[in-house]
Amino acid sequence: MANQPEQATKRSLFSSLPRIQMEKRTSVPKTFQALVPFASVLVAFILGAIPLFFYGVNPIEAYSKLIQGAFGSYDGLIRVAIKMTPLLFTSLAVAIPLRAGLWNIGAEGQLHIGAVGATWVALMVLNSGSEMSSWVVVPLMILAGAFFAGLFAFIPAILRAKLNTNEIITTLMLNYVAFDIMRFLVAGPWRTSTGNFQTENFPPSAFFPEFFGTQIDKVHLGLPIALIIVAVIYFIYVKTRIGYEAKVVGANPQAAAVGGISQVKVIVWTLTLGGAIGGLAGVGEVAAIQHKLIDGISPTLNPFGYTGIAVALLAKGHPLGLIPATITFSALFVGGSSIQALPFHSIYTGDTIQVPVAIVLVLEVLVIVSIIAGDYLSRYRMSWRRHG
Amino acid sequence: MGQFLSFPIVEVGLLTFTRHIVYSVIIAVRITFYLKTNASFKMHFARKFSKSTGCFYNDCLLGSPMNKSIPLLELKNISKQFPGVLANDKVNLKVSPGEVHGLLGENGAGKTTLMKMLYGLYQPTGGEIFYKGQRVFLNTPKVALKLGIGMVHQHFKLVPTLTVAENIILGMKDSPNPFISLKKAKQAIAALGEKYGLKVEPSARVWTLSTGEKQRVEILKALYRNAELLILDEPTAVLTPLAAKALFETLDQLVKAGLTIIFITHKLKEIISVTDNVTVLRRGKVIDSRQTKNTTPQELAQLMVGREVVFQVGKEAKEPGEPILQMTDVEATNDKDLLALRGASLTIRSGEIVGLAGVSGNGQRELAEVLTGLRHANKGEILLQGEKVTNASVKELLKRKVAHIPEDRMSQALALPLTIAENIVLHSYRLPEFNQGPILDYPAINEHTAQLVKDFDVRTPGIDVPARQLSGGNLQKVILARELYPEPQLIVANQPTRGVDVGSCEYIRTKLIEARDRGAAVLLISEDLDEVLDVSDRIMVIYEGRLTQAPKNADHQTLGLMMAGEEVKHGQSA
Ligand SMILES: Nc1ncnc2c1ncn2[C@@H]1O[C@H](COP(=O)(O)OP(=O)(O)OP(=O)(O)O)[C@@H](O)[C@H]1O
Ligand SMILES: [Mg+2]
Numbered sequence: 034m035a036n037q038p039e040q041a042t043k044r045s046l047f048s049s050l051p052r053i054q055m056e057k058r059t060s061v062p063k064t065f066q067a068l069v070p071f072a073s074v075l076v077a078f079i080l081g082a083i084p085l086f087f088y089g090v091n092p093i094e095a096y097s098k099l100i101q102g103a104f105g106s107y108d109g110l111i112r113v114a115i116k117m118t119p120l121l122f123t124s125l126a127v128a129i130p131l132r133a134g135l136w137n138i139g140a141e142g143q144l145h146i147g148a149v150g151a152t153w154v155a156l157m158v159l160n161s162g163s164e165m166s167s168w169v170v171v172p173l174m175i176l177a178g179a180f181f182a183g184l185f186a187f188i189p190a191i192l193r194a195k196l197n198t199n200e201i202i203t204t205l206m207l208n209y210v211a212f213d214i215m216r217f218l219v220a221g222p223w224r225t226s227t228g229n230f231q232t233e234n235f236p237p238s239a240f241f242p243e244f245f246g247t248q249i250d251k252v253h254l255g256l257p258i259a260l261i262i263v264a265v266i267y268f269i270y271v272k273t274r275i276g277y278e279a280k281v282v283g284a285n286p287q288a289a290a291v292g293g294i295s296q297v298k299v300i301v302w303t304l305t306l307g308g309a310i311g312g313l314a315g316v317g318e319v320a321a322i323q324h325k326l327i328d329g330i331s332p333t334l335n336p337f338g339y340t341g342i343a344v345a346l347l348a349k350g351h352p353l354g355l356i357p358a359t360i361t362f363s364a365l366f367v368g369g370s371s372i373q374a375l376p377f378h379s380i381y382t383g384d385t386i387q388v389p390v391a392i393v394l395v396l397e398v399l400v401i402v403s404i405i406a407g408d409y410l411s412r413y414r415m416s417w418r419r420h421g
Numbered sequence: 422m423g424q425f426l427s428f429p430i431v432e433v434g435l436l437t438f439t440r441h442i443v444y445s446v447i448i449a450v451r452i453t454f455y456l457k458t459n460a461s462f463k464m465h466f467a468r469k470f471s472k473s474t475g476c477f478y479n480d481c482l483l484g485s486p487m488n489k490s491i492p493l494l495e496l497k498n499i500s501k502q503f504p505g506v507l508a509n510d511k512v513n514l515k516v517s518p519g520e521v522h523g524l525l526g527e528n529g530a531g532k533t534t535l536m537k538m539l540y541g542l543y544q545p546t547g548g549e550i551f552y553k554g555q556r557v558f559l560n561t562p563k564v565a566l567k568l569g570i571g572m573v574h575q576h577f578k579l580v581p582t583l584t585v586a587e588n589i590i591l592g593m594k595d596s597p598n599p600f601i602s603l604k605k606a607k608q609a610i611a612a613l614g615e616k617y618g619l620k621v622e623p624s625a626r627v628w629t630l631s632t633g634e635k636q637r638v639e640i641l642k643a644l645y646r647n648a649e650l651l652i653l654d655e656p657t658a659v660l661t662p663l664a665a666k667a668l669f670e671t672l673d674q675l676v677k678a679g680l681t682i683i684f685i686t687h688k689l690k691e692i693i694s695v696t697d698n699v700t701v702l703r704r705g706k707v708i709d710s711r712q713t714k715n716t717t718p719q720e721l722a723q724l725m726v727g728r729e730v731v732f733q734v735g736k737e738a739k740e741p742g743e744p745i746l747q748m749t750d751v752e753a754t755n756d757k758d759l760l761a762l763r764g765a766s767l768t769i770r771s772g773e774i775v776g777l778a779g780v781s782g783n784g785q786r787e788l789a790e791v792l793t794g795l796r797h798a799n800k801g802e803i804l805l806q807g808e809k810v811t812n813a814s815v816k817e818l819l820k821r822k823v824a825h826i827p828e829d830r831m832s833q834a835l836a837l838p839l840t841i842a843e844n845i846v847l848h849s850y851r852l853p854e855f856n857q858g859p860i861l862d863y864p865a866i867n868e869h870t871a872q873l874v875k876d877f878d879v880r881t882p883g884i885d886v887p888a889r890q891l892s893g894g895n896l897q898k899v900i901l902a903r904e905l906y907p908e909p910q911l912i913v914a915n916q917p918t919r920g921v922d923v924g925s926c927e928y929i930r931t932k933l934i935e936a937r938d939r940g941a942a943v944l945l946i947s948e949d950l951d952e953v954l955d956v957s958d959r960i961m962v963i964y965e966g967r968l969t970q971a972p973k974n975a976d977h978q979t980l981g982l983m984m985a986g987e988e989v990k991h992g993q994s995a
Contacts, residue, residue, distance in 0.1 A: 056543060272861060273859050273860055273861060274856065274860070277843070277861055281836050281839065281843070281847065284836035284838045285836035288844075289836070290795060291793075291833055292819075292848055292850075293816035
């Protein structure tokens with residue numbers, strides 16, 4: 034047989050280390066589960082201190098300014114609320130199918146298709162020259178955006194349901210299709226007369242109502258809609274029959290089949306509904322922020338659609354958890370961009386330096402890593418073991 | 422450093438670089454954790470220098486000769502506390518070298534938990550383990566394997582797409598050479614197989630193997646790692662009678678070669694015929710440990726359950742009523758698209774239990790699935806109370822009160838991450854009593870679950886714990902409770918007592934007979950001939966996708982012949 038004894042000398046290196054004992058848990062206590070995301074964010078900030086420190090910025094100073102930038106002023110809070118809106122929609126787009134065990138990586142594409150749908154309505158109103166009330170136009174834009182984005186997500190849904198194609202790949206690939214559709218429209222049929230890669234400005238009747246805020250940034254209709262949808266989805270998942278069905282499919286598709294639950298139905302409705310809600314992110318961006326369709330409604334460095342995946346992960350797919358999770362991420366972006374404008378004194382030379390954009394990206398990634406690591410580690414019971 | 426970093430290109434570059442490193446770390450971490458759950462780094466932590474003996478703790482034992490006078494393995498006051506469940510309570514156990522030690526106990530008694538502690542998968546919350554007279558700390562399966570403790574789990578842990586040899590050497594690192602020699606391994610495996618009667622083709626892909634062969638691979642895996650103590654957790658629960666016989670022959674040879682075996686089973690006959698000593702567990706405690714030759718099945722059953730057990734469940738003769746199920750000439754294919762049912766016909770009347778005997782893989786699974794709407798019938802007709810239900814949906818059949826106890830409870834019947842309550846209403850959640858419009862009435866569901874858990878004596882810490890936490894036999898009770906509500910018309914029970922303790926077996930059979938007395942039609946698919954003979958009103962045999970009626974007073978031998986496809990006189994086609 035094959036074993037040969039290892040040399041004892043090789044082991045002496047490790048002999049004095051304490052021993053960590055890991056044992057798999059069958060269930061993670063609820064309170065513990067709720068604490069893990071907070072701990073993850075904290076760990077990410079501690080790790081993020083390392084590049085800051087090398088860079089010459091005092092991490093504590095940077096973080097306190099970051100938090101101040103997001104929560105320290107009315108302006109900051111409004112900006113957080115505005116950034117939160119599309120993130121809530123895209124993270125819902127991820128979290129809804131996730132309950133049935135499906136990964137929607139296509140929120141970014143669905144956002145673009147939603148924006149295209151809303152723009153289509155707005156441009157029709159503009160071209161017809163009619164004086165329709167925004168009570169008609171805005172709901173129509175929302176419906177069109179949700180409808181087209183839902184239709185767009187229906188493609189991977191039906192492929193998954195009928196042919197069992199991997200939805201991760203199809204939703205991801207369709208993102209590129211969506212970008213190209215949007216680019217084609219703004220570069221071709223819908224291009225403004227001024228020649229830029231964008232459409233004409235929407236008529237005022239196609240603007241989302243705005244509620245409160247500062248001169249430049251105002252909280253718009255998107256936020257209450259997103260919050261209502263979060264509540265509705267929570268209700269569906271916790272209380273209703275279709276929510277139960279989705280949960281069973283997510284837990285064990287074979288058992289769902291034995292229980293007579295139609296997998297096709299669950300896959301199609303969760304992915305399509307997720308897609309439609311993802312589309313609303315795009316509707317909000319064109320109807321409230323840009324007031325036109327341009328190439329680049331979603332930031333290139335932290336695209337709303339992809340960030341939505343991280344948000345849904347941080348919330349562990351729980352609809353109510355999406356609210357603190359989106360606040361965390363949008364605060365990170367708002368605070369991160371605010372500290373870029375601020376001067377810092379290098380701890381090495383005392384020179385005035387600035388914090389680069391990339392630091393926020395690094396933090397974002399570190400948050401994701403520690404969520405994943407935290408999620409993994411929380412499934413184990415760990416202890417130091419002494420022995421005689 | 423600050424100076425150097427002030428070039429914008431470098432900053433952005435450096436930070437992007439950091440970002441990429443972080444991404445790579447995510448990927449690396451995930452891969453490590455997923456592929457190597459028992460990553461070798463834990464191994465490093467697991468070793469400690471033992472000053473008293475001057476060698477690495479545990480390692481002094483490597484290859485040390487067995488001393489017949491001291492027990493090979495001794496457990497002293499071993500306890501295991503799970504949240505809410507004390508799975509093992511101060512267990513003391515001695516296993517001498519060269520014996521076959523039987524471990525017996527009801528479902529949920531803590532047998533698997535105890536063995537998992539020996540194999541380093543769980544850590545005891547109290548007590549000490551001695552191996553060859555020395556205290557050992559079994560932190561991971563690797564440590565256990567190093568010492569010579571091997572385990573074959575009830576649910577095999579093989580990679581289906583790899584070959585036998587690849588599976589066996591998977592995860593072994595026994596030389597500094599990073600390249601593995603498959604050829605040498607194959608030779609060694611073939612030699613081992615020859616020696617112990619464990620015939621498998623080393624280069625065959627695991628998914629092509631039968632269950633019995635897969636089990637042989639698992640045993641070979643342990644032997645290849647030089648196991649001296651082999652733990653077998655319910656090895657015969659998944660085997661056909663023939664394969665079980667082959668396994669016993671192998672065990673014989675292993676013992677002759679000097680191995681020691683711990684053998685878990687629910688079948689008392691096997692305990693009597695295979696083991697030297699037997700230990701009985703009840704609710705986590707050792708009730709008794711005795712020599713097998715000084716005991717009887719009746720006595721063991723009583724020790725185990727704590728009361729008298731009837732092996733033959735009584736039932737009254739009953740005149741069957743109207744036909745409930747009429748199936749004619751059904752053809753269906755299996756998952757590999759080969760014809761599995763070739764013109765199968767079957768009639769079951771109200772108040773009748775039809776036992777279906779057969780070696781597994783002759784179309785039983787496909788038959789159960791066709792009858793319950795999970796598989797498409799290519800040909801033939803199925804009538805339920807005279808109405809055509811060929812290829813009706815599962816939902817439709819559930820509405821017509823067809824109950825199904827699937828063969829594979831872990832993967833087919835239950836959603837293990839969900840709670841007991843959520844699992845128990847899997848078939849009945851559409852009923853009006855659990856709904857208020859589109860909203861599920863959770864209070865009603867919980868009340869219903871609590872009632873069933875009580876009625877069926879399911880041992881569980883609560884109704885809202887994940888099903889994963891229950892032991893095998895208790896999961897089977899959950900399924901049974903679910904299927905018998907609301908009262909079904911037709912019950913398709915596929916191996917309902919597999920892996921279930923004698924007490925619960927009796928209970929499940931009684932429940933099936935009760936259902937029949939209420940007028941249900943029951944199809945009992947089982948490989949256990951005793952069960953088929955004991956419970957059924959009429960016996961059919963399935964062979965290569967065709968059903969044949971067995972003669973009225975068929976015995977083991979006749980059925981055995983029919984199961985092997987031989988024509989038997991008086992056997993008439995149904
Ligand atoms: N990981 C776990 N977490 C919590 N409870 C557990 C866990 N594993 C087992 N249990 C509980 O411990 C008890 C013993 O379970 P175990 O699986 O050891 O039983 P068993 O004797 O092997 O039963 P069976 O014959 O049904 O396989 C059961 O009550 C079970 O619910
Ligand atoms: Mg067990």
